[in-house]
Amino acid sequence: xxxxxxxxxxxxxxxxxxxxxxxxxxxxxxxxxxxxxxxxxxxxxxxxxxxxxxxxxxxxxxxxxxxxxxxxxxxxxxxx
Amino acid sequence: xxxxxxxxxxxxxxxxxxxxxxxxxxxxxxxxxxxxxxxxxxxxxxxxxxxxxxxxxxxxxxxxxxxxxxxxxxxxxxxxxxxxxxxxxxxxxxxxxxxxxxxxxxxxxxxxxxxxxxxxxxxxxxxxxxxxxxxxxxxxxxxxxxxxxxxxxxxxxxxxxxxxxxxxxxxxxxxxxxxxxxxxxxxxxxxxxxxxxxxxxxxxxxxxxxxxxxxxxxxxxxxxxxxxxxxxxxxxxxxxxxxxxxxxxxxxx
Ligand SMILES: Nc1nc2c(ncn2[C@@H]2O[C@H](COP(=O)(O)OP(=O)(O)OP(=O)(O)O)[C@@H](O)[C@H]2O)c(=O)[nH]1
Ligand SMILES: [Mg+2]
Numbered sequence: 316x317x318x319x320x321x322x323x324x325x326x327x328x329x330x331x332x333x334x335x336x337x338x339x340x341x342x343x344x345x346x347x348x349x350x351x352x353x354x355x356x357x358x359x360x361x362x363x364x365x366x367x368x369x370x371x372x373x374x375x376x377x378x379x380x381x382x383x384x385x386x387x388x389x390x391x392x393x394x395x
Numbered sequence: 396x397x398x399x400x401x402x403x404x405x406x407x408x409x410x411x412x413x414x415x416x417x418x419x420x421x422x423x424x425x426x427x428x429x430x431x432x433x434x435x436x437x438x439x440x441x442x443x444x445x446x447x448x449x450x451x452x453x454x455x456x457x458x459x460x461x462x463x464x465x466x467x468x469x470x471x472x473x474x475x476x477x478x479x480x481x482x483x484x485x486x487x488x489x490x491x492x493x494x495x496x497x498x499x500x501x502x503x504x505x506x507x508x509x510x511x512x513x514x515x516x517x518x519x520x521x522x523x524x525x526x527x528x529x530x531x532x533x534x535x536x537x538x539x540x541x542x543x544x545x546x547x548x549x550x551x552x553x554x555x556x557x558x559x560x561x562x563x564x565x566x567x568x569x570x571x572x573x574x575x576x577x578x579x580x581x582x583x584x585x586x587x588x589x590x591x592x593x594x595x596x597x598x599x600x601x602x603x604x605x606x607x608x609x610x611x612x613x614x615x616x617x618x619x620x621x622x623x624x625x626x627x628x629x630x631x632x633x634x635x636x637x638x639x640x641x642x643x644x645x646x647x648x
Contacts, residue, residue, distance in 0.1 A: 345627065
């Protein structure tokens with residue numbers, strides 16, 4: 316991961332990012348892609364659980380909760 | 396009661412889903428992403444003729460129901476809502492095993508017309524397993540409210556399978572859906588799905604594996620689909636197929 320790159324896990328609540336890559340392999344990668352996290356997808360960080368994890372994201376018309384360890388491997392370019 | 400579902404690759408058959416007091420002509424699976432209206436479609440079609448329980452050995456709830464249409468007795472199995480069929484969770488494993496090993500006469504994929512794109516991933520995955528598939532394009536009333544117009548004919552042509560627009564909550568489209576299910580289940584409508592084409596190098600590898608699989612597997616699973624899972628290194632399906640093959644061999648003595 317390059318300096319200045321953002322991951323989903325670091326996206327502030329209420330903001331959006333566009334997926335630029337998924338840094339995972341095997342079934343984790345497949346699962347994230349199946350949730351709609353393919354490059355070019357716009358994702359919105361909607362809310363974080365009171366415990367700080369997981370976070371709810373708006374992905375292609377569905378709301379999906381992701382744990383920090385999953386959000387951390389999805390590279391995004393913040394849209395702001 | 397005899398178990399109607401045994402996990403991963405065991406010899407589940409369509410007959411396992413048919414209640415003893417009914418003679419069924421067709422057994423149909425109802426798949427789809429979470430919250431697309433599967434249970435609403437299920438309830439609208441089967442009314443009070445339902446039986447709910449768990450998939451034995453699993454904490455996933457399971458519902459099957461019954462209706463009659465055009466003189467045919469149809470058993471409908473409501474599968475868990477999933478984004479994928481690659482067995483990332485118990486729900487996905489249940490849905491995958493049902494479609495792969497119980498081999499329903501047809502699988503209906505219920506999709507949300509307001510976010511079609513995200514739903515098509517699952518449609519394409521089901522199509523890689525079986526051509527006996529149709530799309531129930533649900534929530535068209537919501538889509539209309541949002542000003543979305545869906546080219547149903549175009550979608551059907553692109554996929555190579557029937558697409559039936561419905562608004563299950565108000566019963567809209569249900570008769571056409573039942574017609575379409577019967578047509579596919581009876582084999583009267585032989586669909587011609589358009590397979591997803593992958594990169595050339597991948598297609599080469601798939602082709603070589605398919606040729607090999609033809610010699611070792613006779614269980615009726617799509618060779619292309621198995622080849623893709625092998626290339627992906629999906630150990631759960633490899634184990635499931637292995638279990639299934641062993642069970643078949645044992646049964647044949
Ligand atoms: N407007 C509209 N609402 C619908 C339609 N079909 C279902 N709904 C509503 O959508 C919501 C979800 O429906 P369900 O049938 O529970 O969806 P499901 O796919 O079974 O959901 P899971 O089993 O949780 O994956 C409910 O509030 C339904 O009343 C429809 O065609 N139009
Ligand atoms: Mg349901």
